[in-house]
Amino acid sequence: xxxxxxxxxxxxxxxxxxxxxxxxxxxxxxxxxxxxxxxxxxxxxxxxxxxxxxxxxxxxxxxxxxxxxxxxxxxxxxxxxxxxxxxxxxxxxxxxxxxxxxxxxxxxxxxxxxx
Amino acid sequence: xxxxxxxxxxxxxxxxxxxxxxxxxxxxxxxxxxxxxxxxxxxxxxxxxxxxxxxxxxxxxxxxxxxxxxxxxxxxxxxxxxxxxxxxxxxxxxxxxxxxxxxxxxxxxxxxxx
Numbered sequence: 100x101x102x103x104x105x106x107x108x109x110x111x112x113x114x115x116x117x118x119x120x121x122x123x124x125x126x127x128x129x130x131x132x133x134x135x136x137x138x139x140x141x142x143x144x145x146x147x148x149x150x151x152x153x154x155x156x157x158x159x160x161x162x163x164x165x166x167x168x169x170x171x172x173x174x175x176x177x178x179x180x181x182x183x184x185x186x187x188x189x190x191x192x193x194x195x196x197x198x199x200x201x202x203x204x205x206x207x208x209x210x211x212x213x214x
Numbered sequence: 215x216x217x218x219x220x221x222x223x224x225x226x227x228x229x230x231x232x233x234x235x236x237x238x239x240x241x242x243x244x245x246x247x248x249x250x251x252x253x254x255x256x257x258x259x260x261x262x263x264x265x266x267x268x269x270x271x272x273x274x275x276x277x278x279x280x281x282x283x284x285x286x287x288x289x290x291x292x293x294x295x296x297x298x299x300x301x302x303x304x305x306x307x308x309x310x311x312x313x314x315x316x317x318x319x320x321x322x323x324x325x326x327x328x
Contacts, residue, residue, distance in 0.1 A: 103256070132314055144257075144304065144319035151314065190256055201247075201272060202317060204256030 101126045103193050105205035112181045113213050119166075120176045120208045122191030129153075130196035133167065133174045138188040138207070147189070150174065152196075178210075186212045216241045218320035220305050225325045227299075235290045235323045237305035246288035247306040247317065250274060257304060263288055264310075292325065299327045 102125045112118035124133070135147040150158045150167050157165050162182075166175045178185055191205040218239045227233045239246065245264050249257040259272030263282040277296025282288055288307075292299045304322045308315040 108254075141321065142302065143321045144306075146316050149314070149316070192256075201259045201262065202257070204258075206254060206256045 101128075101193055101195065101203045103191050103203050103205035105189075105191055105208050107208045108206070109209045109211070111211040111213060112178070114181055114183060116181055117177060117179045118181055118210065120178075120189050120191075120210065122174045122176070122205060124172050124174065124191070124193045124203075126172070126193065126195070128195050132194045132196065133165075134192040134194065134202065135163070135165070135174075135176045136190045136192060136204075137185075138190065139184075140187070144190070148176065181212050183212050183214060186210055218305060218307055218318055220303075220320040220323050223321065223323060225323055227325070227327050229327055230294045231327075232294060233292050233299075233325065233327075235292065235303055235305075235325065237288045237290065237320060239286055239288075239305075239307045239318075239320075241307055241309075241318060242285070243307035243309050243318070244285070245308045245310055245315075246282065247308075248272075248278075248280065248288070248290045249304045249306065251302040251304060251322075260290065260303075292327075299325060301325060 104123045131152045133150045137145045148160045162179045164177045188207045190207045192202040221236045247262040248260040261280045263269040279291045305320040306317040308317045
């Protein structure tokens with residue numbers, strides 16, 4: 100069964116600095132998708148960024164970028180120029196390309212941004 | 215504005231009572247999902263539906279039931295058989311169940327059973 104591990108229950112960063120959140124996953128599949136979701140205090144989940152496993156190029160969305168290491172099964176999220184609004188729970192998620200429709204979530208990392 | 219609505223935001227019930235959580239979407243999405251979130255845990259899939267009148271069990275379906283009579287609606291019933299129903303429940307939808315498709319989430323319902 101696929102599993103997703105986020106080894107950092109909590110992280111903190113100073114405003115305007117850069118932080119990296121870790122995620123590793125376990126799968127025997129070669130085609131899949133990886134996601135980072137943000138859950139702010141309002142508790143509504145918001146997609147931050149996603150990556151297709153067959154693409155070697157790391158995905159980037161404005162201040163958010165990933166470091167995808169397929170062989171190591173690692174999918175870290177880098178937040179540059181951190182803002183107070185980035186404070187939230189961040190969840191890493193995996194989804195198999197075919198045969199399974201569900202997202203498998205990690206337990207999350209709580210990010211605090213200090214002014 | 216398109217989106218997903220869940221009501222109510224907070225729900226309180228006595229033990230032994232069934233309770234139904236509402237989920238409506240106006241995004242014209244085919245697929246809909248119910249997740250449960252407990253403190254310190256990620257989201258776990260309860261049920262999902264790929265199309266009207268069809269739904270599948272997720273990882274923790276025991277004690278829950280769903281229906282999908284309309285494309286835009288996917289209500290979840292928490293039955294008295296659910297041993298630990300107090301949790302935060304999130305509904306989501308996506309254009310299809312394809313792996314790349316983004317799942318859009320509702321604001322959630324916090325259910326407390328005493």
